[in-house]
Amino acid sequence: MTAEQLPEVHRRESDASPKVKRRIRVSGIFLLLGMAVEVITLLWAHPTSFLVFVAVGGLFFLLGLAAYLFSVVFTH
Amino acid sequence: MDITKVLLITFIGLTALLIYTVVLRPDLTTTRGGKMLAFIALFILPVALAGAGVQTHIESSKQTEFCLSCHIMEPYGKSLRIDDGVHLAGSHFVNHRIPVDEACYTCHTDYTVFGGTKSKLRGLRHVWVWLTQDPKPPLHLYAAYTNKNCLHCHLGGKPFEEGAVHNADPETMKQIKEDKLSCVSSGCHDMNHDTANLKNLKFYYPPGERQP
Numbered sequence: 001m002t003a004e005q006l007p008e009v010h011r012r013e014s015d016a017s018p019k020v021k022r023r024i025r026v027s028g029i030f031l032l033l034g035m036a037v038e039v040i041t042l043l044w045a046h047p048t049s050f051l052v053f054v055a056v057g058g059l060f061f062l063l064g065l066a067a068y069l070f071s072v073v074f075t076h
Numbered sequence: 077m078d079i080t081k082v083l084l085i086t087f088i089g090l091t092a093l094l095i096y097t098v099v100l101r102p103d104l105t106t107t108r109g110g111k112m113l114a115f116i117a118l119f120i121l122p123v124a125l126a127g128a129g130v131q132t133h134i135e136s137s138k139q140t141e142f143c144l145s146c147h148i149m150e151p152y153g154k155s156l157r158i159d160d161g162v163h164l165a166g167s168h169f170v171n172h173r174i175p176v177d178e179a180c181y182t183c184h185t186d187y188t189v190f191g192g193t194k195s196k197l198r199g200l201r202h203v204w205v206w207l208t209q210d211p212k213p214p215l216h217l218y219a220a221y222t223n224k225n226c227l228h229c230h231l232g233g234k235p236f237e238e239g240a241v242h243n244a245d246p247e248t249m250k251q252i253k254e255d256k257l258s259c260v261s262s263g264c265h266d267m268n269h270d271t272a273n274l275k276n277l278k279f280y281y282p283p284g285e286r287q288p
Contacts, residue, residue, distance in 0.1 A: 020102065025099050028117075028118060031122045035088045035095075042081050042085060042132060042136075045141060045145060046142075046146075047137070047145065047202070047203055050133045050134075053130075053133055065119060065123070068114070068118040068119055071105075
C-alpha cells in the first residue's frame, strides 16, 4: 500500500512533511559537498589544502549539520 | 598514498552512499529505524569524518614533502642533501639521524604538551605571512631555536654527554642543558641550512632517487 492509499491519519505518520524532506535533502547535499571537498584536499598535498578543507569543507559540514538539526528540532 | 588516507576516503565513499539514500528517500525518517539511520548518516558519520579529516591533514602536514611543497622552501629542501658533516641539517638528513619523512617537523617542533599544536599554528602563520608580506630567502625563525629541540634526541646519548667540548668545563654542560648556551648559535653547531652557498656544495642522493 502506497502512502497515497493510506487513510489521512496514517499518511501523516508515514510521510515526512515537505519542510522536513527539504531540510533533509539540503542537509545531505551540503554534507556530500563537504565530503567532496575533504576527498579533494586529502589528495592534494599542499599547505593550502588544509585551509581549503577547514574553510570550504568546514562550512559545508556545518551547514549540513545545522540543516539536519533544524529538521529534527522542527519536525513537529 | 598512505593507508590512512585510503581508508578515510573509502569511509567517505560509503557514508556518501548512505547520505545519498537518505536524500533520495527522506520518507525513511518517519520510522524509528529510519530516524536512527538519518541520525547516523547525517550527523554521527559526518562529524566523525570531519574530525578524521582534520587529524589526517595534521598528520600529513608533518611530512617533509609537505613542507617542501612551497616554492620558497626549495633551497631549504636542497640543503638537507648537503653531503658534509659540518652542515647540521644535511648531516642529520643524509645519515638518517632523523626520520627523513618528517625531517622538518622533527627538528622544528617544540617537544612540549602543546608543541604539535603550536607548530601547526605557526604553519598557519607562515601562510598568513606568505599571503601578506611576500617573504624572500633567507627566512628567519619567529623565535630563537631552543636547545630543547636538540636535547630531545641527544640528551643521554654518549656523543653529547661525553663530548670533549661539552665537558670542557663544568659550566658548559650546565648552560647547554639550561638553554643558556645555544647549540646552534653560540659558534659550535652554527652551520645549518646554508642556502646562500648551495652552488658550491656537494649533495648526496641515494641510488635510484632523481636529482632535481
